[in-house]
Structures are given as structure tokens and as C-alpha cells.
Amino acid sequence: MAPMSIANPAQLALDGADVRALLGNWPVGDGPLHRLLSSGLRALADQGRVAPGTRLPPERALAEALRVSRTTVAAAYAALKDEGVLAARQGSGTYVAPPGGPRRGDDAVVGALARNQLFAALEPGQPGTLDLATAILPAARCVVGALPGADEVRSACRSTGYLPSGSEQLRSAIAERYCAQGLSTNADQVLVTSGAQQAISLVASLYLRPGDPVVVDQPTFPGALDVFRACGARLLSMPVDGGGARVDVLERLVRRSAPHLVYLVATHHNPMGSVLTAARRERLAAVAAGGQIPVVDDTALTDLDHGHGDVPPPVAAFDPDAPVITIGSMSKLFWGGLRIGWVRAAEPVITRLRRLKTIADLGSPLLEQAWSERLFHHVEEARAERQAQLPHRLRVLETALADLEPSWRWDRPAGGVALWVQIPGDARALAASALRHGVRVVPGPQFCADEGCADHLRITFTQDPEVLVEGVRRLARAWEDQASVLDGGVSPVVV
Ligand SMILES: Cc1ncc(COP(=O)(O)O)c(C=O)c1O
Structure with missing residues (x-):
């Protein structure tokens, strides 16, 4: 169902049932009810789903509609008034305050946290x-032992410390690993990122404008959905079964909607755990090459096999000319706290992504990169x-x-x-x-x-x-x- 929104300033009063419908399944999350309610209401204001100036129902009416106590609503309203999200007008109730201060810039973040x-x-x-x-x-146990020693710290300190592409040593280690998996790669085809999450964000900002169609596997990793939604993309779903994403459905979507990007988790799918078959990988690479549609193969979970035999090589290995962007991460095999991920793509794409990475954060921390490079010796x-x-x-x-x-x-x-x-x-x-x-x-x-x-x-x-x-x-x-x-x-x- 498309999210409901109340945007018409001529109808600026909501009753309890309106707010209940807008909040949806709001009491989901940790913490006391009044805090969950205030987060839900804050998200409605931040996402513009309830316009500034809208009058909210009286505490008792909202309490009845939501089947909570009046003190829960009173506490939520009070907290939001303190934050400046709501305002009280003498004798006439509680209103959504006009936008002001830095809150509006938080829209995507607040929205993502409320939803995800x-x-x-x-x-x-x-x-x-x-x-x-x-x-x-x-x-993983090897993480502590692979901490960089004083010599590596000294050597890192001799550089400027600002390396938007990432360290040469880590990029080479990542490239070597891809070569071993049957995907020929050199270090210049790799950009180090702050986790696979940043890799997804950079790729999305390179390819997407508001309204652009993006195909995602369904179900899929919610962190990717948040990124694409924050870009204002129009999401189209490609179902997943025991053989991975349904590439036949993708072919239809490509004909009908000309997507600007395709995103999927081909190996050890999150959340289903399935593996895209070699035949479907081949077909997917052909779709990407034929329509020159960038396809993101998120390999963050590739190394978490349960020992049932080999998995096919990354999708990019099936056609060197297909615009496939492979994303990876240290988080699952080794440790999420490293916050190291990467993108592997054709060099011109990496150059453009590197510029975006420079704007985002001027490069990922070097010691974590040195640590990660050492960990590549402990993969098995x-x-x-x-x-x-x-x-x-x-x-x-x-x-x-x-x-x-x-x-x-x-x-x-x-x-x-x-x-x-x-x-x-x-x-x-x-x-x-x-x-x-x-x-x-x-x-x-x-x-x-x-x-x-x-x-x-x-x-x-x-x-x-x-x-x-x-x-x-x-x-x-x-x-x-x-x-x-x-x-x-x-x-x-x-x-
Ligand atoms: C499919 C997928 N991609 C990306 C990520 C984010 O990984 P990272 O910790 O490297 O940012 C996750 C984390 O769960 C994931 O499951």
C-alpha cells in the first residue's frame, strides 16, 4: 500500500483514526510506548506526511484511537513540544510546528530509522x-591477532593519510581474491569504502535521480532499500526463489520500465540464504550487457557458506563487458567493526565513484585498511x-x-x-x-x-x-x- 500522506493545508485537522492510519504499526521497537509514539509522530512530521500547521487530535481522542493510556499520549506530545516538532496554541490544541532548525535535513535518516x-x-x-x-x-578469532603492529602504523603515518581510493595494499589483496574466484581484477578496479553500506550509497548517488526506476530483489537487504528510497528512486521488485533472483522477471521489467539500476544479493541471499544459479548469473550478465544496465552484485555474505560445496563466481565473471558492480565487505567473514567494504567495477566507474567517496569522507581510515589487508591472509x-x-x-x-x-x-x-x-x-x-x-x-x-x-x-x-x-x-x-x-x-x- 502506498504511504498515506496529509498534505492539503485546507484540511489541517486530524482525528484519532487518521493518526492511527498514518502511524501504521507504530508500537514496534525497543523502549517505552510514549517514546515509540513520539518517534512515530516525529517521523510523520519529518517525512512531510503531516504538514506543518496540522492540528493533532486531543490527547484523550488519540489515546482512545490507539488504545493506549492518555499519559502515554501526553508524554509523547510533551517530548515533541520540547523538541520543537509540535507546538501548543492556547485553547486550541496541539499542532505540527513549522519546519525550522536542522530537523528537516534529517528526513531520510529519521525515516530510515522509523521504518528499518x-x-x-x-x-x-x-x-x-x-x-x-x-x-x-x-x-572472527583471527581479528585480534591481525592488529597492525607499530611498523605498519609508522609506515601509514608517513603517507598523507588521505587516500580516497583506499590503500594500494588492500586494493591489491581484494583484487587477488577476485582473481582466485575466477573474476580477473586489478587494484585500479577497486575502491575501498566504509563498509558495503557506503558502497551501496555511492553507487546509488552515481546512478540515481529522484523518480528513476530501480529493480531490487524481493525480499532484499533493507539497508539497500533505505538508500534507494532516500534517493527518491522508484522501486520495482524481482522475486527470489530457491535458485536466487528470478532473472526472467527482470527481463520483463527491463522491457517495461527500463530500470537505471538493478540490485541483488546473488550469493547467500539476505534474508533467504539462496544462491543464484550459474545459468541465471549468465543470463543476468547478458541482460546487463545487452541493455547497458548497471547491475549491483552485493557479495557481502558470499563467504558465509555452510560447507555444501562451491558457489558460482561473482556475476561480473560471466561477461567482462557487462556493467556489473560488485560490492564486498569485511563485516561478515571477519568483523563489522572494521567498517571496511569495497566496490569492484570497470576503471572509469571506479574513477567516478572515487570522486563521490572524496566528497563523502576523503577516504576510509588507514589503520583499519592495514588490519583488513592482514586479515586477507586468514580467509580460510x-x-x-x-x-x-x-x-x-x-x-x-x-x-x-x-x-x-x-x-x-x-x-x-x-x-x-x-x-x-x-x-x-x-x-x-x-x-x-x-x-x-x-x-x-x-x-x-x-x-x-x-x-x-x-x-x-x-x-x-x-x-x-x-x-x-x-x-x-x-x-x-x-x-x-x-x-x-x-x-x-x-x-x-x-x-
Ligand atoms: C547484503 C548486505 N549488504 C551490505 C551489508 C552492510 O555491510 P557493511 O557492514 O559492510 O556495511 C549487509 C549487512 O548486513 C548485508 O547483509
């Missing part, structure tokens, strides 16, 4: 909540460590879930850190209830450009087995609550 629970999970939250939501792995060791951990944790999660509810369905992932689970119910309501029971999972709509997949949940298995078992226990309690609400035929009451 994965990013919101990085904000300070409720202690004791178990995380079955984020795909964040503990640092880190892969073995992940393979010893992940399939075991997956089995623990699958067993616990099967005991919890035999009607839940999933396909076993070939790699990655998540189960994409279909439930006979509303995943958003379950995720909201799960949070109240102390466990965080992410509902399917967060992974979809059209906010579909309302009957799916992503549950990650990055945590220790005991945490997974306890998390599923809490999820079971949330599911029981849900089931009793549905059996009683009433909508959930949020208090």
Missing part, C-alpha cells in the same frame, strides 16, 4: 532484549570458523522452531545467517508482540520494496545456541498471545 528495525536496533535499546534480528556476527581460517559455528546454530534454531510450531515453514539456507520463515499469521503483529516478550525478530515487509511478505519473519542465528533457544521460547509466548487474540476475534490491544 535493523538500523533502529543499532540505537540504544532495552537491556535484556534478545537479538534474533540483526545479522551481526561476533569478530575465518571461513572454517564460520562453518564450524553457523550450520550448528542453524540446526539449533530449526529444532527449536519446529518444536514451537509445526505450521511454520522455511527452506534451509545454503549460507548466510538467517532463516526466512513463513507463518500462518501477521508477522508485524508477531514481531511487535515478540519485542514485548523480550526478543527481537524482523517482520517480512521490512525486506520488501512494496512492504509485502507480511506472513514472513527473518530470524537470525548469529547468537550462541542458548540465546537462540531462549529467544525461541520468548517467541513462542508471543505466538501464544497472538493466537489467543486471533481466536478471540479482537485486534491486539496495545497498553
Whole structure:
């Protein structure tokens, strides 16, 4: 459903039902209800979905519409008045304040945090909540031992420290790894970025203007959706099945909508864990080459295989002339705290991306790059460590879930850190209830450009087995609550 907005200044009064419809599924997230409500209302103002000057319903009316206490609404209104988001007019109620100060520039960020629970999970939250939501792995054991020594620090200090392309040594190590995977690459075809997330942002700012069509796999990585939405792109979905993204659907979308960019996670798809077959990679590279459509192959999760055999080479290897942009990351195999990722593309594309990187931050930190370069000598060791951990944790999660509810369905992932689970119910309501029971999972709509997949949940298995078992226990309690609400035929009451 397209987001509702209230933009006509002639109708500047909302009643409780209007605000409820605009807020959607607002009580999702950590923290007290009044804070969740104030974030929801703030996001509506920041995104321009409620125009400045709009009168909000009285506290009691909104409390009734949202089925919360009046003190919850009063506290939310009070906090927003303190921030200058709302204003009170003597005797006539509460209004959305005119834009002012720096808040407006935060639109995309506030919008992303309100929508994307994965990013919101990085904000300070409720202690004791178990995380079955984020795909964040503990640092691999080799990370500490690979810390750069004094000699490397000294040598780094001899340079200016500003290297927008990234260090020559790290770019060479990345290029060598691609060559070993069957994708011929030289160091000048690589740009070091601050994580794969920045790589996606740079590529989006190179290719996209507001309104441009972009094809994304569905479901997909929410961090990419946020970037494309912040650019004002028009998102089109390409479904994913057990063989990866449906390239046949992409071919139709290309004919119909001439997309300016295609984004997908071909290997160990996030959230499904599937691998794009070699035949589909070949066809995808041909689509990219034929229409000269830039295709982003996000390989952030490539190294997280569960030991079931080789995966095909990156999509770019299937046609050297296709405009395929390969994105990678240190985060999953080694450690997210390095904040090192990269882009591999044709040299002219790298040159343009380097200019954007220079504007963004003048280059990523050199010591983390030296550290990353050292870690490239430990790839096999880190892969073995992940393979010893992940399939075991997956089995623990699958067993616990099967005991919890035999009607839940999933396909076993070939790699990655998540189960994409279909439930006979509303995943958003379950995720909201799960949070109240102390466990965080992410509902399917967060992974979809059209906010579909309302009957799916992503549950990650990055945590220790005991945490997974306890998390599923809490999820079971949330599911029981849900089931009793549905059996009683009433909508959930949020208090
Ligand atoms: C598919 C995908 N791409 C990119 C990222 C972001 O990675 P980084 O930590 O390198 O920014 C993630 C993180 O979960 C991811 O799953």
C-alpha cells in the first residue's frame, strides 16, 4: 500500500483514526510506548506526511484511537513540544510546528530509522532484549591477532593519510581474491569504502535521480532499500526463489520500465540464504550487457557458506563487458567493526565513484585498511570458523522452531545467517508482540520494496545456541498471545 500522506493545508485537522492510519504499526521497537509514539509522530512530521500547521487530535481522542493510556499520549506530545516538532496554541490544541532548525535535513535518516528495525536496533535499546534480528556476527578469532603492529602504523603515518581510493595494499589483496574466484581484477578496479553500506550509497548517488526506476530483489537487504528510497528512486521488485533472483522477471521489467539500476544479493541471499544459479548469473550478465544496465552484485555474505560445496563466481565473471558492480565487505567473514567494504567495477566507474567517496569522507581510515589487508591472509581460517559455528546454530534454531510450531515453514539456507520463515499469521503483529516478550525478530515487509511478505519473519542465528533457544521460547509466548487474540476475534490491544 502506498504511504498515506496529509498534505492539503485546507484540511489541517486530524482525528484519532487518521493518526492511527498514518502511524501504521507504530508500537514496534525497543523502549517505552510514549517514546515509540513520539518517534512515530516525529517521523510523520519529518517525512512531510503531516504538514506543518496540522492540528493533532486531543490527547484523550488519540489515546482512545490507539488504545493506549492518555499519559502515554501526553508524554509523547510533551517530548515533541520540547523538541520543537509540535507546538501548543492556547485553547486550541496541539499542532505540527513549522519546519525550522536542522530537523528537516534529517528526513531520510529519521525515516530510515522509523521504518528499518535493523538500523533502529543499532540505537540504544532495552537491556535484556534478545537479538534474533540483526545479522551481526561476533569478530572472527583471527581479528585480534591481525592488529597492525607499530611498523605498519609508522609506515601509514608517513603517507598523507588521505587516500580516497583506499590503500594500494588492500586494493591489491581484494583484487587477488577476485582473481582466485575466477573474476580477473586489478587494484585500479577497486575502491575501498566504509563498509558495503557506503558502497551501496555511492553507487546509488552515481546512478540515481529522484523518480528513476530501480529493480531490487524481493525480499532484499533493507539497508539497500533505505538508500534507494532516500534517493527518491522508484522501486520495482524481482522475486527470489530457491535458485536466487528470478532473472526472467527482470527481463520483463527491463522491457517495461527500463530500470537505471538493478540490485541483488546473488550469493547467500539476505534474508533467504539462496544462491543464484550459474545459468541465471549468465543470463543476468547478458541482460546487463545487452541493455547497458548497471547491475549491483552485493557479495557481502558470499563467504558465509555452510560447507555444501562451491558457489558460482561473482556475476561480473560471466561477461567482462557487462556493467556489473560488485560490492564486498569485511563485516561478515571477519568483523563489522572494521567498517571496511569495497566496490569492484570497470576503471572509469571506479574513477567516478572515487570522486563521490572524496566528497563523502576523503577516504576510509588507514589503520583499519592495514588490519583488513592482514586479515586477507586468514580467509580460510575465518571461513572454517564460520562453518564450524553457523550450520550448528542453524540446526539449533530449526529444532527449536519446529518444536514451537509445526505450521511454520522455511527452506534451509545454503549460507548466510538467517532463516526466512513463513507463518500462518501477521508477522508485524508477531514481531511487535515478540519485542514485548523480550526478543527481537524482523517482520517480512521490512525486506520488501512494496512492504509485502507480511506472513514472513527473518530470524537470525548469529547468537550462541542458548540465546537462540531462549529467544525461541520468548517467541513462542508471543505466538501464544497472538493466537489467543486471533481466536478471540479482537485486534491486539496495545497498553
Ligand atoms: C547484503 C548486505 N549488504 C551490505 C551489508 C552492510 O555491510 P557493511 O557492514 O559492510 O556495511 C549487509 C549487512 O548486513 C548485508 O547483509
